[in-house]
Amino acid sequence: MVTLTIDGREVRAEEGKVLLEVARDNRIDIPALCQHDSVAAYGACRLCMVEISRKGREKLVASCLYPAEEGLVVKTDSPRVIHVRRTVTELLLARCPDSEVLQDLARKLGIERPRFSLEEGNHKCILCALCTRACEQVVGASAISLANRGTARQMATPFHAFSEACIACGTCAEICPTRAIDINDVGDTRIIVMPNVTMEFKLKQCSVCGSYWAPERQLEHIIRQAGLPDNAFDKCPDCRD
Amino acid sequence: MSEQATRISEKVSAILDKYRHEEGMLVSILQDIQAEYNHLPKDALVEVSRRLGIPLTQVYSVATFFKAFSLTPRGRHSIHVCLGTACHVRGAVRVLDEVERELGIKAGETTADLKYTLERVNCVGACALGPIVIVDDQFSGEMTIDKVKPMLTSYD
Numbered sequence: 001m002v003t004l005t006i007d008g009r010e011v012r013a014e015e016g017k018v019l020l021e022v023a024r025d026n027r028i029d030i031p032a033l034c035q036h037d038s039v040a041a042y043g044a045c046r047l048c049m050v051e052i053s054r055k056g057r058e059k060l061v062a063s064c065l066y067p068a069e070e071g072l073v074v075k076t077d078s079p080r081v082i083h084v085r086r087t088v089t090e091l092l093l094a095r096c097p098d099s100e101v102l103q104d105l106a107r108k109l110g111i112e113r114p115r116f117s118l119e120e121g122n123h124k125c126i127l128c129a130l131c132t133r134a135c136e137q138v139v140g141a142s143a144i145s146l147a148n149r150g151t152a153r154q155m156a157t158p159f160h161a162f163s164e165a166c167i168a169c170g171t172c173a174e175i176c177p178t179r180a181i182d183i184n185d186v187g188d189t190r191i192i193v194m195p196n197v198t199m200e201f202k203l204k205q206c207s208v209c210g211s212y213w214a215p216e217r218q219l220e221h222i223i224r225q226a227g228l229p230d231n232a233f234d235k236c237p238d239c240r241d
Numbered sequence: 242m243s244e245q246a247t248r249i250s251e252k253v254s255a256i257l258d259k260y261r262h263e264e265g266m267l268v269s270i271l272q273d274i275q276a277e278y279n280h281l282p283k284d285a286l287v288e289v290s291r292r293l294g295i296p297l298t299q300v301y302s303v304a305t306f307f308k309a310f311s312l313t314p315r316g317r318h319s320i321h322v323c324l325g326t327a328c329h330v331r332g333a334v335r336v337l338d339e340v341e342r343e344l345g346i347k348a349g350e351t352t353a354d355l356k357y358t359l360e361r362v363n364c365v366g367a368c369a370l371g372p373i374v375i376v377d378d379q380f381s382g383e384m385t386i387d388k389v390k391p392m393l394t395s396y397d
Contacts, residue, residue, distance in 0.1 A: 132298070142296030147305040158301040159283060159312075165296060 004072040019063035019074055020048050030076050031085065031105060033092075033177040034128030035064045039137045044128045045177075046088045047105075051075040060084060082109075090114035092126050099124040099178045123195040124180035125155050131172035131181060141165050141221070144172060144194070155180075157197050168192065168201035168215035188212045206236035213237070246284050252277060253288040264293055267303055271310055280311045316351045316358035318396050321375040325364030328371035332385075336372050337361060339389045356396070 002015045006023055013022040018041060023030050034045040043062040050063040053073045060080065075081060086109050093102045094116035106114075129146055132155060136142045143166035147156040157163035168190050173181040182193040190201045203212035204219055213236040223232055256273045260266040267289075274285050281304050290297040304310050322337045337348065344352050344359060351358040367373050370382030374392065381392060 145298035158297045
């Protein structure tokens, strides 16, 4: 255990635990979009920046990546932190003006309109890579990734085409902090709309009640992973004994 | 598998053998494929992913990250027009305009007959000779609009 100071409060924390978690354990809120407990920290959104001082030197660090250490003094609401948090929010909002999540955040920070020119195209992706990280680290499918570089960087499937590795589970849509991915089940089809590609998947029909209850590819994936018999999912959960 | 896909598969297999199927050599592997085909064919990337046992998304991310790689076929000859400061002040923009007009393409594009790929670069370190145009490995210094057409017709 180490002792550190956050916003003037002395707190105890496990050594190596990241500042964002330590702060949240102590009910100190730091906004963050690209952080999720189920995947490794990545430091993409830059919203969780905090100011630390060690040996009289102050600097800004991403709290989702910076580990707690003995004697560290952390500020989560200093003028410098608020300034950079506002600027980051403005940049993100200028990129995705239609994102309700970013609009809310901007409102909380008192931003009426970003000073940067607004991007057009009605996408809500902030390139935080939560979807691609979850797809790789949680689902184990690696069906999507970030492609290109610089201003052309985007979340994409290989060649912007149907991704053969996708099991249609919808984890990407579920985990996306800005709801940039839409997922809809229409009849026997699941439609996943990503910023740069739309994919359709067949849903499995229950052999008893006839309802379409899960994507065929996802069920095949589970059968493969868990070594279940091929007919393990012929019936939907409601019709199983 | 089509005949072309089979050929690509064999070629990729040989390149992977050279790098002992090491995942960490992905960039070198892609460089070799690009040297062979002048671009990265989709079938080759799929093959690399399959044989190395790494996700296609990973291969695609790397292939699109580096500017040296191209997913679309490139011309037999590459033209680089330098637009660095020294070349710029000596009229490189007009030279580029002339090349674009002669070839009917913009910088970054390839002619329909796959003869030329045109690109702009920012300084090649030969500022005293500007404006510079590089075709393949051939440097042409002190370029003028008049010299563009003769230069282009000297290649086949």
